[in-house]
Amino acid sequence: MRIRTKVSILILLSTLAMVVMLAGVSLLSFRSTSLENEREHGEMASELARNELLLSFLAGDYDHEALEKHIRSHIADLHEIRIVRTQATEKQYGKGTHEPNDAEKIALRTGTSNDRMIETAEGVKYQYITPYYAEKTCLQCHDVNEGTLLGLVNIELDLTDQRASALSSTYALIAAFIVFAIVLGYILRQLLMPIVATATSMRDVVAHAKEGNFSGRMEEGRNDELGQVATQTNHLMDTLEQSFGTIIKEVESMEVHSITTGEGNLLTRTVDSVKTMVGAVRFKQTIEEDRNLGDVYERIFQALTDTFQIKRFSLYEVNHDKQLMKLIYAHGLPEEQTLWCNPEVNVDSSACRACRTAHDVNSEEEENICTSFAGNRICSKDEIHLHHFCIPLMQGGRIGVVLQIIHADSEAAEIKKKLPFIRTYFSEASPVIESKRLTEVLHASTLKDPMTDLYNRRFLDQFKSRLIASAQRSKKKIGLLMCDVDFFKDTNDTYGHKVGDTVLIATANILAKAIRPSDYVIRYGGEEFLVVISEAEEEKTLEIAERIRKTLEENQFNAEGSTFNKTLSIGVAIYADDSDDLDKCIHLADTALYVAKDTGRNQVIRYQEGMEKEDSDNEG
Incomplete structure (x- = not known):
């Protein structure tokens, strides 16, 4: 997920969370405050009803229904009042107006006050039930002991209007919160967007750098820390581009043939160049310590088969004095075949176009460029079409050896990638081969008769x-x-x-x-x-x-x-x-x-x- 999207989602979720939290706090606060207020209101109404009940008993008026009407008229928001007698009171004065309901039975049984909010289709009600006990004053009318439970008062207050008012206030508050959140989100977005843009730009620059492309730059112009980040990042990219560009140019200047195409990943190209040069130098150091030319040729064979994984190739040594080419080895041939070329190249070096012209020979550019190549005739039964690439290696101003690489159409792209690296290896090996050949010639000259060319x-x-x-x-x-x-x-x-x-x-x-x-x-x-x-x-x-x-x-x-x-x-x-x-x-x-x-x-x-x-x- 993009960081810009993350920031937008974060701002939106933060705003919603703030609105929900404030609304929830407001509602909870309303409920808590309402309950507390209504509890106090209920206690006052219950105390008033109990006093009125006491006065009515003292006056000899035992009509609770009239009393309830009287109390209802004096208490605001009173939806209902019920005065319920206990058995002790009923025994002396008879049954009351109301039979106790479930909530009232619990209060009578426990002898404790309780309250609750009641949600109905008509609205919201607050119920407060409180029992009353016989006091000294009550003993004037009641034939019971002090502290006897005489009954209870059940008061229901209508809170519908209060809730509607509270909800209106809450909605207004929420609306204000939403407006505030939108403004805050806009401000945060304006503050965060430059950071997001800088992070996105840096991500793109770093991603290109990771692929070896150091040409990416960040937009500058800000006078704050983000501007400093952009300036320093661009300076770093300039340094890397110049440094790696210089390195690869220096490496390529050391090679007879460039190992890169000048395209693609600069970092990879630089690493490949350095690796190839290091490998070629180590290869040269190794073959310099070989005993003779045969060991050098064997090591070249191993490099072609193991390091470069070339399937088909030939290596010829050129004898200019006798105008012939000596086959060192031919690899990947079908059974019973000894050469990838016509046999005449062994007795007449001019039959080899690469040897005759001292230029590379590539049959992909021109199909029948060298008439001595016999690969397609040899492999006609295999139903594959072969190309050949011949590389003449100069030694002492003339061709010393010729490397011939044979490949099928499907292998052309891979061979094209490997050729520059193979050239680098051969360029490093060339002076060693020349030195070993000269040593063998000098040694042979001491073992041969110069006139007859026989051993002595x-x-x-x-x-x-x-x-x-x-x-x-x-x-x-x-x-x-x-x-x-x-x-x-x-x-x-x-x-x-x-x-x-x-x-x-x-x-x-x-x-x-x-x-x-x-x-x-x-x-x-x-x-x-x-x-x-x-x-x-x-x-x-x-x-x-x-x-x-x-x-x-x-x-x-x-x-x-x-x-x-x-x-x-x-x-x-x-x-x-x-x-x-x-x-x-x-x-x-x-x-x-x-x-x-x-x-x-x-x-x-x-x-x-x-x-x-x-x-x-x-x-x-």
């Missing part, structure tokens, strides 16, 4: 413990192929080192293509290469070695207008068949390689027990 011996030194642990855990063998390009020195001497480098690079490519992703090729030194085959079987390892040898043998090289072929000698050893020491096995593969070279080259030789001794003899 330092990589083998660092990772052989993992290879051994993996083999022991899976109870699998490791195939070791020690490869050496035959007569490589002659190639350098004949065609030059540049052509020799071309031979080494071609050999490295052949080796890399011949193995699985779980296997490794290591440039062991010079023209020597070590191929490490995990979960190997001897027969399969020898097949791979032979395929490598044959592929290089068939490959033709061009130099100074002529072509030539190169061959490869390969020594094979198996960990842990030949030895439970990996370094020892590598040495045994190298021993088998020297046997291959000593016995004709361009062949694959499996290490056999005793070769070490033969090799030592040959060296001797």
Whole structure:
């Protein structure tokens, strides 16, 4: 209920209560006063009747009816008088004019006076009944003892006119009270309405402020306390509006992308901005302490699924040197699907519009803006229409990663709300991702041969413990192929080192293509290469070695207008068949390689027990 209504009801009820109270007090006062006056009047009339009765007895006149007429003529407002005898009086003088009624019988029985008001159709009557007893004077006429109850006098006085007069006075008084109450109510209303208006205005201002809108103001102009309240409230709203406006502008200035739309609840926007910035900063602090880039990507995955509750998304890492995009993860795909886009984006980064243009890609603005998106084709059976929003993240002046968010039509509004917050998280994560990637690149550069892009011996030194642990855990063998390009020195001497480098690079490519992703090729030194085959079987390892040898043998090289072929000698050893020491096995593969070279080259030789001794003899 509005306070204005409450005040009006309060004034009305107060006025009615005052009128009812005054009227009730007046009526009660009239009744009380009337009863008291009429009681005195009744006592006087009863005393007069008793005296007249005494005189009539002394005079020998026992006619009560004539006496009653005489008394009625001398007492104003007397409606009726009844003189009732007791048995003692009736015994001496006979029955009287009146038989006692119920009220009179009670008075005769109790011997006490009583009075009451009687409401009749004719009006209001006051009845006063008083008994009289034999006194010394009465003994002259009555043959009874002193103090004997002789009878009673019942007097009824007519109060109808007095009541009418009293009611008229009461009505006039009530009318005066009503007029007074109306005037008082008007005065109170005039006094209270400014307070009500101020309270209502303040309520509206506070309600808007609660919703984050500090633009509400109270009307000023009064020179009293209410005016001071309005002035101070407006000053407070000015301060809050400027303060929160400044805060949100400062927060947004710290972000690459504004997280607000500039509309709606300023308080909520400010709180959301601060919360997002705090969350983003904490997220950055957390990923800065992660061990490697893989851990950072995993934490981004958790943020997308848990914090932002995104159902479908992809994250790609861009390799500008090789012009390809590496899929980090794709979430929410149907079964047996691996990408939300066409597979060409993995081998050609220019197929991704976001990567190619370095701009956001939003299919809600243009349906087929990126032809590589395959979400609707993939989910055609689910009868849902999908949109995608791709965000390229700049690192070091070029695209580092691309985040792709996929959503259905029904999720568009919710995704639109979340995108600014996701951008803020990614903006904070960008320098960390760039730093982690640079660290991994620098670390990888120390583990790889710059010319062939193969791992070097330092990589083998660092990772052989993992290879051994993996083999022991899976109870699998490791195939070791020690490869050496035959007569490589002659190639350098004949065609030059540049052509020799071309031979080494071609050999490295052949080796890399011949193995699985779980296997490794290591440039062991010079023209020597070590191929490490995990979960190997001897027969399969020898097949791979032979395929490598044959592929290089068939490959033709061009130099100074002529072509030539190169061959490869390969020594094979198996960990842990030949030895439970990996370094020892590598040495045994190298021993088998020297046997291959000593016995004709361009062949694959499996290490056999005793070769070490033969090799030592040959060296001797």
